[in-house]
Amino acid sequence: MKNITVLATGGTIAGVSHFPTDTVSYQPAVVSIEEILNEIGSIQSIATITSEQITQVDSADMSHDIWLQLANRINTLLNQPTVDGVVVTHGTDTLEETAYFLNLVIKSEKPVVLVGAMRPATAISPDGPMNLYNAILLATSSSAKGKGVLVALNDTINSSRDVTKTNTALQDTFKAPELGYLGYIVDSHPHFYRMPTRKHTYMAEFDITGITKLPQVDIIYGHVNDSGTLAHAAVAAGARGLVYAGLGNGNMSQQMKNVLSDIQRKGIVVVRGTRVGNGVVTRNGALDDDQNNFVVADTLSPQKARILLMLSLMKTSNPAEIQNMFWTY
Structure with a gap:
């Protein structure tokens, strides 16, 4: 099986609400990545998974410092022959920005997949567990290799360059409205229908090695x-x-x-x-x-x-x- 590392940053996927029907007024970034993974049955059957809690924040509090820490950690991990791909859990409010930043500074063709949720972990039917399962599945797929940083939510696969959050609350919020999805995840299988055409990741010229501050x-x-x-x-x-x-x-x-x-x-x-x-x-x-x-x-x-x-x-x-x-x- 492939070796996948899950890096957690918080967000709604780690959120907790007072009532199981409350999907709006909740506290994000509470549940640890270990707890989230433990709640997903049979996940160890698709990959050998390790996890790290990089930070635990509402994605509105995402920062350049966290971006640099996250990107450097991903580059270090993907440089190891024992790591086949990385999944990043993230709040949805700024997920598209983090994904595109990583798309320009990651120096590997190995899969990197960002994932989040629109419902907190304590909801009656949270979308986080299935989204995370699919993201890990995608990161193990050879078809995801060399396609840049991907975003996987609601059974869809998106390019980090084109994807955006299109609705404040609905689960199918992440779309590339005119350019379209890269593909779908159907019955535990990724299906790609188009390719990113712009340079990214290992083809990009941007190097953040030793960088501690980004230009304003x-x-x-x-x-x-x-x-x-x-x-x-x-x-x-x-x-x-x-x-x-x-x-x-x-x-x-x-x-x-x-x-x-x-x-x-x-x-x-x-x-x-x-x-x-x-x-x-x-x-x-x-x-x-x-x-x-x-x-x-x-x-x-x-x-x-x-x-x-x-x-x-x-x-x-x-x-x-x-x-x-x-x-x-």
Whole structure:
């Protein structure tokens, strides 16, 4: 059998509520990973499992420090010939961000699967145990090798680059609305129907070895009558890059274009994203990006564009070079 290590970070999958029917008002990050695994019958029949409690937090409290700790631990584990894959349990609120960060910094083609739950462990019918069972099953599969960091919930397989949480409460919340699932887990078998095409994991150029702090990048949400106050405040607070979640195709008012152009001329990298849920932010579409030296986010959500920009800034502050990274990842 394959050897799988489960790294736990807390979240709803480890949550506890006062009543078994309460799936909203509960305390996350309470139950240990050992307890969760012990509740899943026959799990030892699919893999030899070891587990570690990396942290125990609500994923709203996920941090760069935990990201670096987690990524370094995964890289260490996957460098061992006795470890065939890693599963990470995580709260759903920021799961997609952690998954994409790992997708860019893990240096192995071995499977890494993130998993969570929308119902706490004490619910009448918690989704966590089945999700975790499927995630471990996926991590043992040779078909998951080389596909980057995956997200497995509700019998689906998603690419960490494309997946997002689409509903505040429903169990089928994790989707890639337009680009689609990578596949499904049916009757204990992973079935892949498409491949990730962007570079990831062992193909990526980002190295966090010895890194203790990531560059500060903030997201500015576009809206009517935006004066640019928050953008100026972010720069004053030390931001080296800004992601503007713009209107439509990353559009912005003349006022915001003046503000962000001025910020860019000071050496702060500006990425045009969109507050729209899907679609490509095209270069030189809504604005003349060549003239303003803006970078466009392509199909990345603002929160994922922020992650790629942070890692890009570890290598360069040249907008043209960073734009190439956005086309690549």
